[in-house]
Amino acid sequence: xxxxxxxxxxxxxxxxxxxxxxxxxxxxxxxxxxxxxxxxxxxxxxxxxxxxxxxxxxxxxxxxxxxxxxxxxxxxxxxxxxxxxxxxxxxxxxxxxxxxxxxxxxxxxxxxxxxxxxxxxxxxxxxxxxxxxxxxxxxxxxxxxxxxxxxxxxxxxxxxxxxxxxxxxxxxxxxxxxxxxxxxxxxxxxxxxxxxxxxxxxxxxxxxxxxxxxxxxxxxxxxxxxxxxxxxxxxxxxxxxxxxxxxxxxxxxxxxxxxxxxxxxxxxxxxxxxxxxxxxxxxxxxxxxxxxxxxxxxxxxxxxxxxxxxxxxxxxxxxxxxxxxxxxxxxxxxxxxxxxxxxxxxxxxxxxxxxxxxxxxxxxxxxxxxxxxxxxxxxxxxxxxxxxxxxxxxxxxxxxxxxxxxxxxxxxxxxx
Amino acid sequence: xxxxxxxxxxxxxxxxxxxxxxxxxxxxxxxxxxxxxxxxxxxxxxxxxxxxxxxxxxxxxxxxxxxxxxxxxxxxxxxxxxxxxxxxxxxxxxxxxxxxxxxxxxxxxxxxxxxxxxxxxxxxxxxxxxxxxxxxxxxxxxxxxxxxxxxxxxxxxxxxxxxxxxxxxxxxxxxxxxxxxxxxxxxxxxxxxxxxxxxxxxxxxxxxxxxxxxxxxxxxxxxxxxxxxxxxxxxxxxxxxxxxxxxxxxxxxxxxxxxxxxxxxxxxxxxxxxxxxxxxxxxxxxxxxxxxxxxxxxxxxxxxxxxxxxxxxxxxxxxxxxxxxxxxxxxxxxxxxxxxxxxxxxxxxxxxxxxxxxxxxxxxxxxxxxxxxxxxxxxxxxxxxxxxxxxxxxxxxxxxxxxxxxxxxxx
Numbered sequence: 132x133x134x135x136x137x138x139x140x141x142x143x144x145x146x147x148x149x150x151x152x153x154x155x156x157x158x159x160x161x162x163x164x165x166x167x168x169x170x171x172x173x174x175x176x177x178x179x180x181x182x183x184x185x186x187x188x189x190x191x192x193x194x195x196x197x198x199x200x201x202x203x204x205x206x207x208x209x210x211x212x213x214x215x216x217x218x219x220x221x222x223x224x225x226x227x228x229x230x231x232x233x234x235x236x237x238x239x240x241x242x243x244x245x246x247x248x249x250x251x252x253x254x255x256x257x258x259x260x261x262x263x264x265x266x267x268x269x270x271x272x273x274x275x276x277x278x279x280x281x282x283x284x285x286x287x288x289x290x291x292x293x294x295x296x297x298x299x300x301x302x303x304x305x306x307x308x309x310x311x312x313x314x315x316x317x318x319x320x321x322x323x324x325x326x327x328x329x330x331x332x333x334x335x336x337x338x339x340x341x342x343x344x345x346x347x348x349x350x351x352x353x354x355x356x357x358x359x360x361x362x363x364x365x366x367x368x369x370x371x372x373x374x375x376x377x378x379x380x381x382x383x384x385x386x387x388x389x390x391x392x393x394x395x396x397x398x399x400x401x402x403x404x405x406x407x408x409x410x411x412x413x414x415x416x417x418x419x420x421x422x423x424x425x426x427x428x429x430x431x432x433x434x435x436x437x438x439x440x441x442x443x444x445x446x447x448x449x450x451x452x453x454x455x456x457x458x459x460x461x462x463x464x465x466x467x468x469x470x471x472x473x474x475x476x477x478x479x480x481x482x483x484x485x486x487x488x489x490x491x492x493x494x495x496x497x498x499x500x501x502x503x504x505x506x507x508x509x510x511x512x513x514x515x516x517x518x519x520x521x522x523x524x525x526x527x528x529x530x531x532x533x534x535x536x537x538x539x540x541x542x543x544x545x546x547x
Numbered sequence: 548x549x550x551x552x553x554x555x556x557x558x559x560x561x562x563x564x565x566x567x568x569x570x571x572x573x574x575x576x577x578x579x580x581x582x583x584x585x586x587x588x589x590x591x592x593x594x595x596x597x598x599x600x601x602x603x604x605x606x607x608x609x610x611x612x613x614x615x616x617x618x619x620x621x622x623x624x625x626x627x628x629x630x631x632x633x634x635x636x637x638x639x640x641x642x643x644x645x646x647x648x649x650x651x652x653x654x655x656x657x658x659x660x661x662x663x664x665x666x667x668x669x670x671x672x673x674x675x676x677x678x679x680x681x682x683x684x685x686x687x688x689x690x691x692x693x694x695x696x697x698x699x700x701x702x703x704x705x706x707x708x709x710x711x712x713x714x715x716x717x718x719x720x721x722x723x724x725x726x727x728x729x730x731x732x733x734x735x736x737x738x739x740x741x742x743x744x745x746x747x748x749x750x751x752x753x754x755x756x757x758x759x760x761x762x763x764x765x766x767x768x769x770x771x772x773x774x775x776x777x778x779x780x781x782x783x784x785x786x787x788x789x790x791x792x793x794x795x796x797x798x799x800x801x802x803x804x805x806x807x808x809x810x811x812x813x814x815x816x817x818x819x820x821x822x823x824x825x826x827x828x829x830x831x832x833x834x835x836x837x838x839x840x841x842x843x844x845x846x847x848x849x850x851x852x853x854x855x856x857x858x859x860x861x862x863x864x865x866x867x868x869x870x871x872x873x874x875x876x877x878x879x880x881x882x883x884x885x886x887x888x889x890x891x892x893x894x895x896x897x898x899x900x901x902x903x904x905x906x907x908x909x910x911x912x913x914x915x916x917x918x919x920x921x922x923x924x925x926x927x928x929x930x931x932x933x934x935x936x937x938x939x940x941x942x943x944x945x946x947x948x949x950x951x952x953x954x955x956x957x958x
């Protein structure tokens with residue numbers, strides 16, 4: 132049987148018309164739809180979207196067509212420029228929205244648009260607005276960025292180091308914007324399936340601060356259920372009680388996550404075999420305890436505090452994994468352990484993922500043509516593999532106003 | 548009122564959060580999600596069934612707080628797939644389901660005889676969505692993961708940290724949540740494709756790929772400019788890279804382990820910051836423009852910290868917000884859940900009724916629909932809680948038959 136792969140073909144959202152009027156909070160939602168085949172028209176001011184000026188730039192040379200940030204977030208989209216202070220262009224925007232299935236809006240441009248008047252001429256319109264706190268909410272007027280969304284919304288409290296003199300950490304990569312955009316896409320699709328049944332559109336209000344709040348797992352439900360507060364720890368889950376470190380520096384200077392230490396006879400057998408194969412069984416002084424672990428019928432972890440031998444065995448298992456990690460390269464430890472059934476992971480830097488054999492074999496890195504620069508650029512690929520209606524970058528990010536002529540001609544034709 | 552997805556039925560083998568979170572979202576909009584569990588091991592496919600936190604001193608597979616949170620609004624049935632009758636009932640259920648969803652390790656469904664080809668033979672236009680760490684093909688197909696391992700391999704753990712410190716990573720399973728979001732998106736997109744074409748399909752998700760698609764600008768900086776994120780002093784994720792900002796960070800406040808986040812997006816914000824703080828050093832020439840503030844960012848951050856240390860974190864945030872500068876206290880769980888007017892006004896923490904746990908607050912959804920909004924009222928299902936409703940109501944078994952199947956260990 133063949134697993135779904137990266138093939139050409141119509142995407143799942145072929146024929147879906149989307150107008151995107153978004154700042155950086157919502158623009159990722161447009162990409163997620165566009166890379167699945169939706170026709171996403173990004174509306175930019177005549178001087179260009181603000182993010183065209185965001186670093187990094189190709190060859191470190193600034194320019195409206197050189198922002199790698201803009202490149203990434205705008206693949207497969209079309210660009211039209213509209214001056215929303217001018218009546219004629221406001222008419223054009225209205226005409227674009229009148230023929231759209233979905234309107235995505237975040238930021239200042241289009242903040243005055245509401246669904247009620249728009250539905251009068253487009254009853255099926257699904258209007259998705261993203262904002263830091265939700266439209267009309269008590270804190271709606273507060274200024275926000277990815278940092279403040281993740282810091283005020285819960286994630287940062289959970290992230291950081293064992294040493295609490297160091298600040299909590301905001302995870303990198305604008306994940307607060309991503310999470311809001313994920314909810315925007317899920318919601319737009321729910322509304323679309325509802326419209327397929329009823330013909331009716333609606334307005335969806337996406338609240339980024341709330342999205343962060345419900346994306347912090349135990350940090351939230353530990354309070355909701357038991358009114359206890361988790362505390363941050365280095366490279367592992369925040370917890371009410373401290374847990375043992377799980378991040379180890381390997382021989383090549385990269386870190387691994389050592390996962391859950393051995394706690395079954397089979398996993399003690401595996402770690403013994405691993406040490407023996409490497410020729411380190413004698414050097415690892417607690418080896419006899421590992422062999423004891425192999426012979427134990429069962430491990431009752433709830434007895435850990437009362438059973439000294441069990442505690443020693445368990446400690447030796449953890450120490451053995453740490454010993455192996457420090458002696459091996461991160462990649463050797465990762466694959467050697469996984470082949471032996473341990474749930475462990477190499478801590479890759481984002482660019483290192485692209486050269487990993489698994490990601491290459493699955494076709495994750497994809498090549499995108501930038502003809503004006505006579506250049507082919509490697510991008511991160513598909514987040515999911517559709518057998519029949521695949522993800523695909525249709526085109527590199529649009530040049531400013533690249534699709535004005537085509538889109539305006541279509542509007543003129545619609546107007547008859 | 549019928550929900551937006553009341554016309555859909557999902558045969559649900561998901562568990563933990565990476566899978567259960569996907570069908571949770573769909574259930575909140577009225578999709579009939581039928582969660583299938585193994586009666587022999589009491590549903591322990593999903594270890595969260597018995598995991599803390601707990602509402603009181605009771606313990607057991609009906610009392611896990613995380614399981615309740617992730618499975619609200621779903622139906623729960625038991626089905627022993629080791630038995631021929633169990634398989635037969637599953638075939639009947641698949642035949643009337645739009646979607647089969649699972650997040651087992653690769654190969655589990657096939658070993659039971661319910662891989663995609665088998666599902667398709669039962670229902671031609673079925674949508675099958677699988678979700679595991681490395682997907683169902685490739686060299687690491689058999690590798691096992693959970694959230695932190697997915698985050699490690701996909702580049703997200705590394706991306707989170709302070710300069711010259713080890714990775715801080717994510718203090719929770721960000722990629723279990725986010726893997727679930729991609730799974731929900733995949734289910735919904737495949738349904739849209741089926742609506743248009745009549746075709747079902749298999750969608751396979753490797754969660755590490757979903758994670759690796761969330762670091763785009765850093766990846767392009769390497770593939771275009773040859774600049775890796777792994778370099779001296781990088782990453783430093785409390786600072787802002789895209790775009791550059793300064794000041795930008797998480798600064799200490801007066802009380803122990805209290806913090807305030809501040810971001811000056813542009814020159815207007817910087818002038819407003821200077822005015823709101825009234826600190827003389829904000830007038831120094833070296834801080835006059837962004838370039839200067841970036842060059843002197845370490846010194847600038849020390850001075851900002853001097854101002855924040857003299858104040859409470861909510862007080863400092865309010866002063867800066869009053870001037871239009873993005874700022875917030877780093878909120879503790881109790882602060883954002885019980886004392887934030889915005890989460891309360893939104894209705895972000897609905898209370899559900901669980902048969903054994905009683906009334907429990909859970910995560911709501913960060914979206915509101917004008918016409919068909921979500922509903923979260925019913926707690927996670929107990930083992931076999933809806934056997935009668937599903938095997939009786941949907942498949943037409945009578946009460947005696949259900950009772951004898953339960954006695955025989957089929958249900």
